[in-house]
Amino acid sequence: MDPRAVEVALPLPLQSTFTYRVPDGFDLPSRGVRVLVPFGPRRVIGLVTGPAVSRPETMKDVVEVLDEVPLAPPPLMDLAAWMGEHYLAAPGECYRLVLPPAGVRASRAVVRLTGGEPSDADPVLQALQAGPLPLSTLAKRMRRDPTARIARLRREGRVEVDQDLARPGFRQLRFAVLTAAAADLKPRGRAQAEVLGRLTAAGGRALIPDVLRDRPSLRGALDRLVEQGAIVIEEERAVRTPEMLEGPARLRPEATADQVSVLEPVLAALGQGFAPFLLHGVTGSGKTEVYFRAIERTLEQGRSALLLVPEIALTPLLVRAAVGRLGRVVSVLHSELSVGERHDQWWRLREGDARVAIGARSAVFAPLTEVGLVIVDEEHEAAYKQDESPRYHGRDVAVMRARLEGAVALLGSATPSLESNHNAHAGKYRRLVLPRRIGSQGMARVDVVDRRQTLKAGGDPILTPSLRDALAERLQRKEQSLLLLNRRGYATSLLCRECGMQAMCPNCSVALTLHKGGRVALCHYCAYETSAPRACGSCQGEYLRLTGYGTEKVLEAVRAALPTARVERLDRDLAVRRGAVARVLASFEAGETDILVGTQMIAKGHDFPRVTLVGVVDADVGLGLPDFRAAERTFQLLTQVAGRAGRADLPGEVILQSHLPDHYALQLACAQDYDAFFDREMEFRRTMAYPPAATLVNLILRARDSTEGAAAADAIATRLRSQAAGNFRVLGPAFAPLARLRQEHRFQVLLKGRRKAMRDAVRAALVERYGSVRWPGVAVDVDPVTIM
Numbered sequence: 001m002d003p004r005a006v007e008v009a010l011p012l013p014l015q016s017t018f019t020y021r022v023p024d025g026f027d028l029p030s031r032g033v034r035v036l037v038p039f040g041p042r043r044v045i046g047l048v049t050g051p052a053v054s055r056p057e058t059m060k061d062v063v064e065v066l067d068e069v070p071l072a073p074p075p076l077m078d079l080a081a082w083m084g085e086h087y088l089a090a091p092g093e094c095y096r097l098v099l100p101p102a103g104v105r106a107s108r109a110v111v112r113l114t115g116g117e118p119s120d121a122d123p124v125l126q127a128l129q130a131g132p133l134p135l136s137t138l139a140k141r142m143r144r145d146p147t148a149r150i151a152r153l154r155r156e157g158r159v160e161v162d163q164d165l166a167r168p169g170f171r172q173l174r175f176a177v178l179t180a181a182a183a184d185l186k187p188r189g190r191a192q193a194e195v196l197g198r199l200t201a202a203g204g205r206a207l208i209p210d211v212l213r214d215r216p217s218l219r220g221a222l223d224r225l226v227e228q229g230a231i232v233i234e235e236e237r238a239v240r241t242p243e244m245l246e247g248p249a250r251l252r253p254e255a256t257a258d259q260v261s262v263l264e265p266v267l268a269a270l271g272q273g274f275a276p277f278l279l280h281g282v283t284g285s286g287k288t289e290v291y292f293r294a295i296e297r298t299l300e301q302g303r304s305a306l307l308l309v310p311e312i313a314l315t316p317l318l319v320r321a322a323v324g325r326l327g328r329v330v331s332v333l334h335s336e337l338s339v340g341e342r343h344d345q346w347w348r349l350r351e352g353d354a355r356v357a358i359g360a361r362s363a364v365f366a367p368l369t370e371v372g373l374v375i376v377d378e379e380h381e382a383a384y385k386q387d388e389s390p391r392y393h394g395r396d397v398a399v400m401r402a403r404l405e406g407a408v409a410l411l412g413s414a415t416p417s418l419e420s421n422h423n424a425h426a427g428k429y430r431r432l433v434l435p436r437r438i439g440s441q442g443m444a445r446v447d448v449v450d451r452r453q454t455l456k457a458g459g460d461p462i463l464t465p466s467l468r469d470a471l472a473e474r475l476q477r478k479e480q481s482l483l484l485l486n487r488r489g490y491a492t493s494l495l496c497r498e499c500g501m502q503a504m505c506p507n508c509s510v511a512l513t514l515h516k517g518g519r520v521a522l523c524h525y526c527a528y529e530t531s532a533p534r535a536c537g538s539c540q541g542e543y544l545r546l547t548g549y550g551t552e553k554v555l556e557a558v559r560a561a562l563p564t565a566r567v568e569r570l571d572r573d574l575a576v577r578r579g580a581v582a583r584v585l586a587s588f589e590a591g592e593t594d595i596l597v598g599t600q601m602i603a604k605g606h607d608f609p610r611v612t613l614v615g616v617v618d619a620d621v622g623l624g625l626p627d628f629r630a631a632e633r634t635f636q637l638l639t640q641v642a643g644r645a646g647r648a649d650l651p652g653e654v655i656l657q658s659h660l661p662d663h664y665a666l667q668l669a670c671a672q673d674y675d676a677f678f679d680r681e682m683e684f685r686r687t688m689a690y691p692p693a694a695t696l697v698n699l700i701l702r703a704r705d706s707t708e709g710a711a712a713a714d715a716i717a718t719r720l721r722s723q724a725a726g727n728f729r730v731l732g733p734a735f736a737p738l739a740r741l742r743q744e745h746r747f748q749v750l751l752k753g754r755r756k757a758m759r760d761a762v763r764a765a766l767v768e769r770y771g772s773v774r775w776p777g778v779a780v781d782v783d784p785v786t787i788m
């Protein structure tokens, strides 16, 4: 094997890594270093994953080595490698996750001449004669990308590329500072006197833009004073600090006896190698305080900590509390950060300036070193699963990261996923329980209103009399209410009364949802949008009827029933506006809203002390979905939203409206009996061989042409069946539940059984059909969260 050949992962949806040769002028880059390499007609930045694993016939040369030290710490490189294997994902797409966010380019490098006069008319050398230049500046002057040219000059020893000078790309703040020499200097001219005067007034040190404020012409005088030694320029890097990282310090409450008892084994395990825990704490039991204390201990031990939340926009309180408690060492990886802020936070973590990373799913790849603790809050949340390639589960990756780092993994939830609870039963995770709420309030009382009865009696289809009265009562007492309906929009479909056809998305096999009071028709899958049709697309009939209802309609119904109430809505439609979610939550928190209507977004970990009523408009949404997790999801959602009622010192009440009041998911959510639900649901999973009783691999094959797609799916399923050998079962091919999406037909092949055997067989089948580089139109979902 060529000792100068390295394996490189490219940030492309390709199933293999590629081998390149490192030319003699470069030090051999180690694993985790970025390199610039030719790929077809392009140049791309890849990541060295190690020495070459095979010897290809032809091998291209690395154009440039971009880092002196590995950008990704070794455990993160291991994590990316594991993900590629575990999820059958494109290696380059996994490795991309451990790199800084997009926008960090090689052009940060600074190029300088190394000794001697340039002897030829090379434009690069000439440009550098006046002094070192950033690569990006050179590129602008050169018209053509000078990277390859510079790489050759570097190998010839004629230029040097300095990565470190500006590599992290922080904005530099430049200060002018008076020196001792300034005292002996007689300023020449009024401009110099003005500069010195301004600096003295500022206490001897000021930002250059401040010194020059309103008079940019002072620049020359400043430069001359620098030449004379009266002023020196100091540079400091400016970290763009997101607003959310600022806030008042927080007090540290006395831990309760329950908190102390769950903390004891966690604290004892810190610093002792990998140890996974499942913290089952009912809503309002004080899990956050347990997290904070474990993080504090981790920091004391000189190690760093990760705290994952399902959705950062929905957890402003947690973020503020964390910043208040832990201070400047916290970095928040928020989807609403600007590119610059994101970049700065990444480097703060990489360089150890920040030691605690808080963020959603992808924060599991935060470039912290010496990680001692990985926390996953609300570990049951489906939001942890990424629904595009690589289709990883943030919780599972978090546990693997903890294992690779030798850290404690702490998974917390009031409604643990069946997987995690199963792992706890099997002894893989140590189970900790917080059985009680903080404070004097017990769990809220839950009542079910049987919709079948109230429907017969007529009346409002959205608010039953009990729910409406309960809302009115809260309004009178100046308490707050949450109203859940896990369905956004105004109406769920537009139906033709003459021929019975529904308005459908032209690209997907999905009915259009009506929004904006019924004026706009929207596909929730491909975002197709049109104004609501006036006539049936099928029979041209003009008698169209809106059926079903979503959060928009609920808002309307509440406003009609309680005209004095201040009502707001929180759902995904709102979330498209930057900052809107935070505004609605803040207004509710401040008591400026009486009733908050929303989808599952209102059920997440909020802690609103003045909420005493939670109404679930239709508890059956989701129960009818053709998905093995339908009951689990419903149980979790109802238990979570019920947990929002009655915190602090006010008792809570929950009203569920349902057509299926006898369903076990509803019954057990009312009884808040997690253990009974777990046993009951596990029975179903065992009988049907669904997770956690079995492993699933879901293959979705997409094709423009339906016949072609069906044939491909058939061939792959046949091939997989021949490999099964009793290790797994192959179901399908069948039309996927979403049979058409974005104009493509979708076929599904579902595998149930042993993980390794399934993975090997799927890989072999896909390589046989498509080759080892690209699997076009195939989505492999290992451990799917949903098979819809």
Ligand code: ADP
Pocket (backbone or CB within 6 Å): 253, 254, 255, 256, 259, 281, 282, 283, 284, 285, 286, 287, 288, 289, 438, 605, 607
């Ligand atoms: P969970 O995340 O388990 O639902 P939280 O962490 O939100 O619960 O805690 C519920 C409430 O109890 C919060 O208002 C929190 O500030 C408060 N709390 C938690 N621990 C303590 C404590 N030790 N002493 C006093 N209040 C506490």
Ligand code: ZN
Pocket (backbone or CB within 6 Å): 505, 506, 507, 508, 510, 523, 524, 525, 526, 527, 528, 742
């Ligand atoms: Zn669509």
